[in-house]
Amino acid sequence: MVESILSYGLAMGAVYALMAVTYNVMFSTSRVFSFTAGALGMLGGVFGALFIGRLGLPSGVGFLLTLGCCALIGVVTEFVAVRPVLKSLDQHLYVLSTLALTLMIQQFTAIEWSTVPQPFPRVLPFDLFVRERFWMPVLACAVVVGGMEFLYRHSMVGRAFLAIAEDNFAARALGLPERGLRIGSYALAGMIGGLAGFTSGGILLAFFANVPTLNFYGFVPVALGGIGNNRGAVVAGLALGLFQQAANYLVGGVFASVAIFSVFIVALLAAPQGLFGAAPARRV
Amino acid sequence: MAAEETIVSVAGGTGIGLVPLLRQVAPFAALFGLAALLPLTHNAYFGLVIGRAAVYWILVSGLNLVVGFAGQLALGWVALLTVGAYTTSVLAAGTALPAISPFLALGAAAAVGAVAGVVVGLPALRLRTFYFAMSTFGFATIVTQIALAWRSVTGGGIGVIGPVFGGPFGSTWGFYYFCLGGAVLATWLSGNVARSRFGRGLLAIRDAEVAAEASGVFKPGLLVLVFLFAGATAGVSGGLFASLQTYITPDAFTFDLSLLFFIAILIGGRGSILGPLLSTVLLTLLPEVAAPLVAWSTFLYAALLLVIVLAVPGGIANLLDFASRKPLETGRIIRPDVSALPVLLSGHAAERQLSFEGVTLAFGGVRAIDGLSFTVEPAAVHGLIGPNGSGKTTVLNVISGYYRPGEGSVRLGERELAPGAAHSRAAAGVGRTFQTPRIVGEASVLANVMIGGTTRGRGTFLEAVFSLPRHRREEAALRERALLALKAVGLEQLAQVRADRLQHSELRFLEIARALMPEPSLLLLDEPAAGLAPDEIALLGGLIIAISRAGVAVLLVEHHTDLVFGVCENITVLNLGRELTHGTPAEIVAHQDVIDAYLGS
Amino acid sequence: MKLTRRSVLAGTTAAAALPLVAVRSASAAAEPIRFGWLTALTGANSAPGIGFNRGVVYAVDKINAAGGVHGRKIEIITRDSQGDPAKAVNAAVDLASNAKVHAVFGPVNSGESLATTPIFTRFKIPSLGICVVDSLINPTKFPNAFRLSPDSSQWDDANRHYIMDILKAKKVAVLGDNTGYGTTATATSTAAFKKAGANVVYSAVIDANAQDVSPDLIHARDAGAEAIAVWSDSTGLDARLMNARGRLGWDVSMSGHPALGSGDVRHLLEKPEYWNKVYVVGYRSCSFDAAGKLPPKSAAFVKEVAGKVKLDDTLLWWVMAAVDAVTLVAEAVGKTGSSDPAPIIGYWNKLAKWEGLYGNYHFTPEEHNGYPTDEIVMSAANSSHDGAMNIAPGYA
Numbered sequence A: 001m002v003e004s005i006l007s008y009g010l011a012m013g014a015v016y017a018l019m020a021v022t023y024n025v026m027f028s029t030s031r032v033f034s035f036t037a038g039a040l041g042m043l044g045g046v047f048g049a050l051f052i053g054r055l056g057l058p059s060g061v062g063f064l065l066t067l068g069c070c071a072l073i074g075v076v077t078e079f080v081a082v083r084p085v086l087k088s089l090d091q092h093l094y095v096l097s098t099l100a101l102t103l104m105i106q107q108f109t110a111i112e113w114s115t116v117p118q119p120f121p122r123v124l125p126f127d128l129f130v131r132e133r134f135w136m137p138v139l140a141c142a143v144v145v146g147g148m149e150f151l152y153r154h155s156m157v158g159r160a161f162l163a164i165a166e167d168n169f170a171a172r173a174l175g176l177p178e179r180g181l182r183i184g185s186y187a188l189a190g191m192i193g194g195l196a197g198f199t200s201g202g203i204l205l206a207f208f209a210n211v212p213t214l215n216f217y218g219f220v221p222v223a224l225g226g227i228g229n230n231r232g233a234v235v236a237g238l239a240l241g242l243f244q245q246a247a248n249y250l251v252g253g254v255f256a257s258v259a260i261f262s263v264f265i266v267a268l269l270a271a272p273q274g275l276f277g278a279a280p281a282r283r284v
Numbered sequence B: 001m002a003a004e005e006t007i008v009s010v011a012g013g014t015g016i017g018l019v020p021l022l023r024q025v026a027p028f029a030a031l032f033g034l035a036a037l038l039p040l041t042h043n044a045y046f047g048l049v050i051g052r053a054a055v056y057w058i059l060v061s062g063l064n065l066v067v068g069f070a071g072q073l074a075l076g077w078v079a080l081l082t083v084g085a086y087t088t089s090v091l092a093a094g095t096a097l098p099a100i101s102p103f104l105a106l107g108a109a110a111a112v113g114a115v116a117g118v119v120v121g122l123p124a125l126r127l128r129t130f131y132f133a134m135s136t137f138g139f140a141t142i143v144t145q146i147a148l149a150w151r152s153v154t155g156g157g158i159g160v161i162g163p164v165f166g167g168p169f170g171s172t173w174g175f176y177y178f179c180l181g182g183a184v185l186a187t188w189l190s191g192n193v194a195r196s197r198f199g200r201g202l203l204a205i206r207d208a209e210v211a212a213e214a215s216g217v218f219k220p221g222l223l224v225l226v227f228l229f230a231g232a233t234a235g236v237s238g239g240l241f242a243s244l245q246t247y248i249t250p251d252a253f254t255f256d257l258s259l260l261f262f263i264a265i266l267i268g269g270r271g272s273i274l275g276p277l278l279s280t281v282l283l284t285l286l287p288e289v290a291a292p293l294v295a296w297s298t299f300l301y302a303a304l305l306l307v308i309v310l311a312v313p314g315g316i317a318n319l320l321d322f323a324s325r326k327p328l329e330t331g332r333i334i335r336p337d338v339s340a341l342p343v344l345l346s347g348h349a350a351e352r353q354l355s356f357e358g359v360t361l362a363f364g365g366v367r368a369i370d371g372l373s374f375t376v377e378p379a380a381v382h383g384l385i386g387p388n389g390s391g392k393t394t395v396l397n398v399i400s401g402y403y404r405p406g407e408g409s410v411r412l413g414e415r416e417l418a419p420g421a422a423h424s425r426a427a428a429g430v431g432r433t434f435q436t437p438r439i440v441g442e443a444s445v446l447a448n449v450m451i452g453g454t455t456r457g458r459g460t461f462l463e464a465v466f467s468l469p470r471h472r473r474e475e476a477a478l479r480e481r482a483l484l485a486l487k488a489v490g491l492e493q494l495a496q497v498r499a500d501r502l503q504h505s506e507l508r509f510l511e512i513a514r515a516l517m518p519e520p521s522l523l524l525l526d527e528p529a530a531g532l533a534p535d536e537i538a539l540l541g542g543l544i545i546a547i548s549r550a551g552v553a554v555l556l557v558e559h560h561t562d563l564v565f566g567v568c569e570n571i572t573v574l575n576l577g578r579e580l581t582h583g584t585p586a587e588i589v590a591h592q593d594v595i596d597a598y599l600g601s
Numbered sequence C: 001m002k003l004t005r006r007s008v009l010a011g012t013t014a015a016a017a018l019p020l021v022a023v024r025s026a027s028a029a030a031e032p033i034r035f036g037w038l039t040a041l042t043g044a045n046s047a048p049g050i051g052f053n054r055g056v057v058y059a060v061d062k063i064n065a066a067g068g069v070h071g072r073k074i075e076i077i078t079r080d081s082q083g084d085p086a087k088a089v090n091a092a093v094d095l096a097s098n099a100k101v102h103a104v105f106g107p108v109n110s111g112e113s114l115a116t117t118p119i120f121t122r123f124k125i126p127s128l129g130i131c132v133v134d135s136l137i138n139p140t141k142f143p144n145a146f147r148l149s150p151d152s153s154q155w156d157d158a159n160r161h162y163i164m165d166i167l168k169a170k171k172v173a174v175l176g177d178n179t180g181y182g183t184t185a186t187a188t189s190t191a192a193f194k195k196a197g198a199n200v201v202y203s204a205v206i207d208a209n210a211q212d213v214s215p216d217l218i219h220a221r222d223a224g225a226e227a228i229a230v231w232s233d234s235t236g237l238d239a240r241l242m243n244a245r246g247r248l249g250w251d252v253s254m255s256g257h258p259a260l261g262s263g264d265v266r267h268l269l270e271k272p273e274y275w276n277k278v279y280v281v282g283y284r285s286c287s288f289d290a291a292g293k294l295p296p297k298s299a300a301f302v303k304e305v306a307g308k309v310k311l312d313d314t315l316l317w318w319v320m321a322a323v324d325a326v327t328l329v330a331e332a333v334g335k336t337g338s339s340d341p342a343p344i345i346g347y348w349n350k351l352a353k354w355e356g357l358y359g360n361y362h363f364t365p366e367e368h369n370g371y372p373t374d375e376i377v378m379s380a381a382n383s384s385h386d387g388a389m390n391i392a393p394g395y396a
Helices: A002-030 A036-054 A059-091 A093-112 A132-154 A156-166 A168-173 A178-199 A210-225 A230-250 A253-270 B003-011 B018-036 B044-069 B078-093 B102-125 B129-149 B172-194 B197-207 B209-214 B219-245 B255-268 B274-289 B291-311 B315-320 B338-344 B392-400 B422-428 B445-451 B461-465 B469-489 B504-516 B534-549 B561-567 B585-590 B592-599 C005-028 C047-065 C085-098 C110-122 C152-166 C180-195 C214-222 C235-247 C263-268 C296-305 C316-336 C341-349
Strands: B354-363 B366-376 B381-385 B407-412 B430-432 B522-526 B553-557 B570-575 B578-583 C033-039 C074-080 C103-105 C127-129 C145-147 C171-177 C199-206 C227-231 C253-256 C278-283 C376-380
Touching: A002 A036, A002 A059, A002 A132, A002 A156, A002 A178, A002 A210, A002 A230, A002 C214, A036 A059, A036 A093, A036 A178, A036 A210, A059 A093, A059 A178, A059 B291, A093 A210, A093 B129, A093 B255, A093 B291, A132 A156, A132 A178, A132 A230, A156 A168, A156 A178, A178 A210, A210 A230, A210 A253, A210 B129, A230 A253, A230 C214, A253 B102, A253 B129, B018 B172, B018 B274, B044 B172, B044 B197, B044 B219, B044 B255, B044 B274, B044 C085, B078 B102, B078 B129, B078 B219, B078 B255, B102 B129, B102 B219, B129 C180, B172 B197, B172 B219, B172 B461, B197 B209, B197 B219, B197 B445, B197 B461, B197 B469, B209 B219, B209 B422, B209 B430, B209 B504, B219 B461, B219 C085, B255 B274, B255 B291, B255 B315, B274 B291, B274 B315, B274 C085, B338 B469, B338 B534, B354 B392, B366 B381, B366 B392, B366 B407, B366 B553, B366 B570, B366 B578, B381 B392, B381 B534, B381 B561, B392 B422, B392 B430, B392 B522, B392 B553, B422 B430, B430 B504, B445 B469, B445 B504, B461 B469, B469 B504, B504 B522, B504 B534, B534 B553, B534 B561, B553 B561, B561 B585, B570 B585, B578 B585, B578 B592, B585 B592, C033 C047, C033 C085, C033 C316, C047 C074, C047 C316, C074 C085, C074 C316, C085 C103, C085 C110, C103 C316, C110 C127, C110 C145, C110 C180, C127 C316, C152 C180, C152 C227, C152 C253, C152 C278, C152 C376, C171 C180, C171 C214, C180 C199, C180 C227, C199 C214, C214 C235, C227 C235, C235 C253, C235 C263, C296 C316, C316 C341
Parallel strands: B381 B553, B381 B570, B430 B522, B522 B553, C033 C074, C033 C103, C103 C127, C127 C145, C171 C199, C171 C227, C227 C253, C253 C278
Antiparallel strands: B354 B366, B354 B407, B570 B578, C278 C376
C-alpha cells in the first residue's frame, strides 16, 4: 500500500507540478492563465500514442515529434487565443478565448482520435527499479524545474523572461523583445505540457477527457504554490499527488476528489495569494 | 453593452419619454409575442425547443447579472440547475418528505437555489477570475456526486421523475405558456435589478472596482444579493427543466449545458439583457437546426465563442447598438454651469474640516507618508504638490480608506474616518476623482454619474427587484440629480452617450460630476488637469472654485502649478512623504526649498 | 363500460375521426413505414449504438430489397442523442410529433431512456427498448414500451448465479463506476448478493477515470474476496481493474458487464493473460459452445451477413437484436395491415413465443420484458470473434 501511494502519488504529483509550471510559464509573459494547459497535457499522451504506438516510430523520434507538436500548439494558443485579447486584459476575455480553443482541441481529439482511452506504448525496453511510468514523470519534473532555475539564473533569455514576468511595461521600455519572448514562452509551455502528458501516458492513457482533470489538478499547485512560483508548484504538486493517492486508500476515489476540492477552496479562501505567494500590491 | 439600452434602463419607468420606452420594450415584446403565437403551429417539437429556450433563459437572466454585469466568471452554474431540478422533483415526488404540490416545490427550489447560489458564489468575494471559475467547476462536480450518492432521496443513477404541473399547465401548451410566463417574469425582474442602483453598482464592480468603492458600493453585500437572485432563478429554471425532461438523472446536467449558459451571456454581450436573451434562444436552436453536425456541436459552440471573443467582444448587443454608431459632434466644448452647484450641494448637513494628523504609512521598509499633518477648511481649496513619488496620491488613498495608516488619524469634522473601509467614505461625505479616470465605458454618461449617487438610495433590493413605488421615486430623483450634476460640469448634452466615446478631458469632468452626487463635505481631486488643454484647465479652475464656494472642502493634488496657485488658498508641499513646507501660494512661490526641490526642475 | 361524460366524448371524437382514418389508410399503401431510431451514435457512449445501427440498416435494406411490407418501404429516421438526455428529449419529441414515426427503437443509455420513455408513451408510439434499467418496463404506465434486451436484474441474476453456483464463491466484492448506471448497478447488485446469502466483503464505486484502481482491489483482496462483480461500461476502468489484478498477482475471477470483453479493453491490457478468468454477461444465441460452434440460427446469420456487416469490432447480439427490432415492426405491420399504434402494440402483446435471432421473446399484455432469463449465460471475456464469445466454463 505504501509502495502504491508513493509510486502513483509521486508520479501524479510530478505531473500536476509540470502542469502548474505550464500554467506559470504562459502566465509569466502574458499575465494569462490558459485553459490550454490541460489540452497540452492530454495531447502529450495522444501524440505519443499516435507516433510510437499507431505509426510505429522509434521512441526517441516519437518523443521529439510529440514535443514539437505540443510546442506548435502552444504557439497557436499565443496567436489565436492570447495575443488578440491582451489589449483588454481587464475584461478577462482570455478565459473565454483559451477555453474555446481548449474545447475545440478536446472535441477534435475525441472525434478524430477516439472517445475511449487508448493504450500508451512502452517507451524504453527496460525498467529502472520501478516501471517507467512511475519514474519518467518525476525525472521530467526534476529536469524541467532544474532547467528553468538554471535558465533564469544563468542565461540572458532567462533573465529577460524574469524581467518581463516582473514588469511588462518596464521590460518593453528596456527594449526587450517582448513579443518574441512571449511566443517563446508559449512554445516552452507547450513542450512542458506535452512532456507531462508523454511521461505519464502509461498512467493516464491517451484519452481526450484527461483535459479537465489535468486543468483542475494542475491549477491547484499554481493556486496553492503561488502564481509564478515554480518551486512552490513542485512542493504543492507532489503534496497533492500524495494526498490524492492516500485519500484513494482511506476514503475511496470518488470522495478523494471531493476532499481535494474542499482543501483547495479552504486553502485559497484562507490565503488567496497561495501558501507560498506574496500578497498582491494595492490596486489604486 | 448597448448604451441605448442602459440609458433608457437607467431612466427607469419614470421621467422618461414614452417613445424611448417603447423602443426599449419593443424587441422584447416582439420576441415574446412571437413565442406566444407558437401554439398555432400545433407542433409539439417546436413547443419543446422554444419552451426549453425559455427555461434556460430563466436561469441565464439571473446568471447574466453575475457574469455579464458583475463580471464574475461563474462557469459551473449548471450546479444550480441541478439543485433546483432535484429540489422540485424530490419534493413533488415525495421521495424524502410527504409529497407537496409541484408549485410549492418550485417555490422551495427558488429558496434552496438562492442559498446554494450564495454558497457557490461566496468564493468570489475572495477569489478572482480564473480562480473563481475553477471553484465553480468544482461545485458542479460535487453536486453531481452528491446526486449520485444520496440514493434514498435522489434515486442515484436512476434519478427521479420530474414534476408535472397540473391545472391549466398540465397540457403540452399549458406548460409551454407556464415556461414562457416565467421567462417574461425573469426578464422583467432581472431588468429591474439591472436598471437600479444595484445593477449600476454591479457594472461598477466589474469595470471600475475602486471607483465603485469610493461611490459607496459595498461589493460583498451586493454580490451576495445578486447570488441570491441568480440562485433563485436557477432553482426555478431547474424545476421547469425537470418537468420538461420528464425524468432527471445526474447525467442530464452536462458540462455542455454549463457552457451554453455561460457562452450565451458573452455572445449576447456583457451588461445587456436583450443580447443574452437572443443568444440563449440561438444556442438552444442551433444544435437542432444543425442536426447532421451534432457530433461537432461542442466544437462549433467553442469556435463560435472564439470568433465572438476575437471579432465582436461586445457580442450581439454591440451589433444591435445602432445609436453608438452615429458620429458624435466634433469640436465639442465643455461648458460648466456653476449656477447648478448651489442646488446640487444645498442640502449637505454641515461644512466640515478635514484634519489629517500625524499620519505614517510604510510599505515594507519604505515610509510613503512620514508623520504628515495638515487641515483643509470648508469652502476652501487646499493644494498638495510635490515631486513624483513624494506621496501625494498616497495621502488621498489614506483619506479614501484604501490604505490603513500605521499611525495617526484622519477626521472629517468631529468624526474619525475609519481606517480602511473605502466603501464607507461616500456616506461619510468624501468624494473623489482618480488619476486615470475610472468609469464604466459601456454604460452611458448619465449611468456613470448615477453610480455616484449609490448611497442616496434607501429602497431595498427587493423593492428594486419588483420595481416598487419608493424605488421608482428614488430612481427618478437620482436621475434628476445626475442631470443637474452633468449640467454643473458642462456635460449635459452628452448624458445619453456611451462613456467610452468621450474624450479624455470630458471623462475628467464626468468623474467630478460623479463625485458630487453624494453631496460631499470633502472633495479629493487627483490630478484633474492632467491631459487637459489650457482653456479646459481654466474652466476646471472656475469649477473647482465654485464647488468650494458652495461649502465643500477641496483637496487638490496637481502638477499644473498655474492651476494650483490660481485656485488654492493654502498649499502643502510634500517631499519623500514629509511636509517640506506649507503656506499661501505667494509664500510657496517664494520658498527657496520648494524652488530647489520642485519648481526649479 | 360505465357511461361517463368522458367516454361519450371519446366516442364521438373517435366517430368523427373515422373518415380521416379511412382516408389515411387508403393513402397508406404508398406511405413508407417510418422506423424511428434514436440513440448515441457519436460521443463517449456510442459503441453499442454503432453496433445496433449496423443491424438496423442491414435488416431494413433486406426488407426493402424484397419489396417492403405490402409494398410499403421502411424508412429509417435516425436521431443521434450523443448520450445527452436533453438532446434525447428533443429528438424524441421530434421523432414523435414532426417525423411522425410509426415505431421507435432505442435509446441505449439509462439517462436518456428514462426521459424518453414517458414521451413515447404520451405520443402513443410503439417502442422497442434496449436499455437495461428495470423501471423502464411497466405495461400499466408505459403500455407502448417493450424491451428486447434483458433488464439489469436479469444480467445481475446471471452473473450472481455464475459466481455463487458455478464458481462456488462465498465472499464477493462488487465494484462499479461513478456514473449513473455504475452507482445504481453496484448498489442493486450488492443488495441482491446479500439477499441470496452471499457475503459481500467489499462494495465500492470508483471514478470512471481513476488512474490507480489498486486501492479498491487491495481492499477487496484483504477482505478475502473470492470473486469480483464489475459493473462499468467504461473500458478504461475495466482494463485498469484487470491490469491492477494482474500486477497484484491475484487470480481472483472478475465477471459482470459486457464491456469487460470489448475490443477496446484488449488494447489496454498490459499482458494478454490479464484477460484470463474474466467473464462477461452474454447470451446463448451469441456464444460458441465447447465445440466452437454457434447455435444454428446464429451461425446462419453470421454466414448470411459475412462481407456485408462488420462483426469483429462489435457485438453480435447488438446486431441481431437490431435485426429483431426491425423484423418485429415489419411483421406487426405486415400481419395487421396497419401502421397505427394500437394494432402494432396489440400484435406484440400476443407474441407469447416469438423466435428471434437474438432470443425467443415472450410478450403478453402484462409482460413487456420479453427476454428469457435462461438464455443469459456468462462468456469468457478473452474469446471474442465475430462479435461472439465462448460460453464460460461450468455451464451444462
